[in-house]
Amino acid sequence: MNAPIVRQPVMTPDEAFIFLESVFHQIRGKFEIEEITSMRSRMRMKIGDGQLRPGGTVSGPTMFELADCAFYVAIMGMIGKEALTVTTNATINFLNKPAPVDLICEARILKLGKLLATGDATIWSEGQDAPVAHATMTYAIPPKR
Amino acid sequence: MNAPIVRQPVMTPDEAFIFLESVFHQIRGKFEIEEITSMRSRMRMKIGDGQLRPGGTVSGPTMFELADCAFYVAIMGMIGKEALTVTTNATINFLNKPAPVDLICEARILKLGKLLATGDATIWSEGQDAPVAHATMTYAIPPKR
Amino acid sequence: MNAPIVRQPVMTPDEAFIFLESVFHQIRGKFEIEEITSMRSRMRMKIGDGQLRPGGTVSGPTMFELADCAFYVAIMGMIGKEALTVTTNATINFLNKPAPVDLICEARILKLGKLLATGDATIWSEGQDAPVAHATMTYAIPPKR
């Protein structure tokens, strides 16, 4: 087996966060970027009343938004600021009922092509061992001008 | 081919709407239920600034929420009020950029089993011919007490 | 609503069939192309012992192959012979146990872009009303030389 080529991130969590908040107004204040490493990101979603469903749990669309955002950040970490990068496909499995606490999401790029990036994201309730959701996603990357 | 057995809905759009708004506070005011027919529903999502992304488009999680809700309503139309019915799996393909107008979603149940209901949902920008998104979904149905 | 532009197919079922059998040796003799219309195809899979699982049913990978092939034919019907067109993503839901008879698959293109084509495919056991499987698929289309 050849030694894999490890591509390094081109943005820090702080740089990515400032860009994210400036471009996506709707998600302002919801997320923290905890880590960006090669082909990966880890994000935190702060859970408040607006995200809770009956029974004190977190809604599916909220978890979808977290997975979508974490995967976006993982791609941005590798290719830089590309606000036009868009999700083309996502599959999400809801596995366990989330606790009414912050959610942690780890996204992983499995293929970073010129036009498409594909990977997955796993979500946990903070402090819990069993994942609450798992998503796979594909993003389209705009061609370089 | 045998004549298919057509199961009739057990709730009207008005009944379903009152239940939906009473149970899911977070979505209050976002949706209208336009139609519930056998194994199907049609919903409208009113698009305002809170749902718009840069460039005047609608975000992916917003479209996911609409598909999720329309499929929930289609199931509720057939089995009645089951607030605990939960999404277990969803796949969404984003097809065309939505216009900054209301979204229309048609959901269709393909299999209504005792434990799982599976189907799809197609979303259009009002007045446009090409769909903006297509989702397939599975919901778990709680056992009767 | 604008009247939609209906693009017509560029291949007949016979032309598509001859191409398919010449390029994909492994599927030779398994399929018949019953119809190609605008953005759609209908195929038949002949079910024999090689496709049956314990209990006289059809295996999941066999149904996946049928959906994949029908969607390929629907695309080929619109863009012509493109042997290099490849599946990038597929989601399949298995809904009902297939009968040990031929399978019929209807594929539908929802978005025919320059680089990606996305749509779905529904499979029935011949003569049955309830679908046995439903798939959504994305194919990458090679750039024109």
Place this chain on the structure above:
Amino acid sequence: MNAPIVRQPVMTPDEAFIFLESVFHQIRGKFEIEEITSMRSRMRMKIGDGQLRPGGTVSGPTMFELADCAFYVAIMGMIGKEALTVTTNATINFLNKPAPVDLICEARILKLGKLLATGDATIWSEGQDAPVAHATMTYAIPPKR
């Protein structure tokens, strides 16, 4: 964080292999089970002419069959011989063109419920670093008699 409870497999690779080959005649001779550990399996698919597409690559349905089988084995490793366990949902992303060599698949159970088991499977061409495909899957587990 609570220490996770690690459930141990109840079958060895040899036991699982004998069962698999006795029940699924169509896949006889195609696979080897390399490892079964807690909530995981690793399988090998021997690639011959029957699995190759034009250009010396492996077909999508063949990779789907491998992922499906590896996930089945991972479940069987945890719950024992359950020939009636069936796939209800699968999503597969094709990432890189496989080489004309054996495929290795690692399956992982993310949620082992009473009725549903959900997880993912990653496939590599032997000796290559970049994965060729990634799948997520849900299996229905028959109720205990």
